[in-house]
Amino acid sequence: MQYYYENYKEYANKLREKYKKVDYKSNIKQEFIEIKEFQKELAKKISFTPYIYNNCSANCRFCSEKLERTSGQAKDFKLSEKYFKKLRLILSKLKENRIFLSVSGIEPLESLDFLKEVLQVFKNWEEDGGRIEEKVIYSNLSAGTYNLGKIIDIIKDYNISRIETSRHHYNEDVNNNIVRFKNKDIQLNRNYENIVRTLKNYVDIKLVCVLQNTGVNSYEEVKNYLKWARNNGINKVVFRELSLFNESISGNESSNYIRKNRVPLIEVLKDIEDKAFTLTEILRGYYYFSFKYEYKKDMEVTFEVSDYEEMIKQHNKDEIQKLIYYPNGDLCCDWSMKNKIF
Structure with a gap:
């Protein structure tokens, strides 16, 4: 049985x-600002993802980039000559918004020169009065095996909040x-652990583990993973369920x-009735x-769970909570490039 968004709302x-003192938060009802050029209303606090495209250093079995929606559209990753000019134009429309800068895509740290240019645009916008609440980079840290010093420079120069x-x-x-890493050096725990230990001297590090039958698949395995994280000086970990989707996703390897x-x-949460775990917050996102x-x-x-179908339903509304800016210059409100808004 799959537990979709409504099931988790009930849970x-x-x-x-049961835990009346637990902080329950919701970002369902937000303040929105109309942006005439986009013909949409944008959440006052909005997630903005400059999508960085590379030939990925891994080949994850569950990679969402390989999911094919039967009614979808292929992503165009060819870099537009006007990419940076348009990015500056987009940001000029967002002076009343607060941005959560989410740097992701396909291994953003594999293209450091391009990443620096992107981050410089946001830095200039911030210095001109724009508001960025957090700057987060998502990565498997493969690039740390050969470019660790440059990654540290980016963290310091652009005030990255978290990796x-x-x-x-x-x-x-x-x-x-x-x-299935292509880079053999990052396959080894000793190399990955050395990178993490070094970076945590400069930036907040959060480990991300996706629950799956072939990996961390039980409460006991969760505790084993946390022991390993603690041994490497990491005190923030997130476990995610494989994202939920319906039959509009065609069958392929992923x-x-x-x-x-x-x-x-x-099922894992139900096993956490343990004195070692104390529930502190429940967040209901859109x-x-x-x-x-x-x-x-x-x-x-x-512990996090997301429902792609609920996401698509929300993204098809006129109230936008997420922006993705693709290398071809398309600004979209969804991971599907058919949802272009500018």
Whole structure:
């Protein structure tokens, strides 16, 4: 059985009743600002993703980039000559918004020169009065095996708030069976751990692990993963359920793997009735739920689930909560490039 958004809403309400002192937050109802050029209303606090495209250093079995929606449209990643000019124009329309800068795509740290140019545009906008609340980079840190010094420079020069780095098992062989790294150096835990230990001296690090049958798949495995994280000086970890989608996703390697290897987050949460875990916050997002715990009084552990179909339903409205800017110069309100707004 799959637990979709409504099921988690019901579960969150039960937890809310049981733990009355837990902080329950919701970003469903937000203040929106009309942007005439986009013919849409944008959330006052909005997520903005400059999508960085590379030939990925991994070949994850569950990669969302490989999911094919039967009614979808192929992504065009050819870099527009007017990319930076248009990015500056877009930002000029967002002076009343507060931005959560989410730097992702396909391994943004693999193209540091391009990344620096992108971040410089945002820095200039910020210096001109724009407001950026957080700057987060998402990466498997493969580039850290050969470009660690330059990554540190970017962190310092552009005041990066956090790096969320994916590692889907504490055993390097199990992890590589899932991720299938092309870069052999990052396959080894000792190299990855050295990169993480170095970077945490400069930036907040959060480990990201996707629950799956071939990897971390139970409460006991969650605890084993947290032990490994603690041993490497990391005190923030997020576990995510494989994203939920319906039959509009056509069958391919990724979608078949996801269907076969999903570990329902709700089953793991039901096992967390443990004195070592203390529920501190429930966040209801517009297409996701987040359950935050304190673990052994020194770690922040979050469990998240997202529903792609709920996301698509929300993104088809005139009220926009997320912007994705693609290399071809399309500004979209969804991961599908058919939802271009500018």
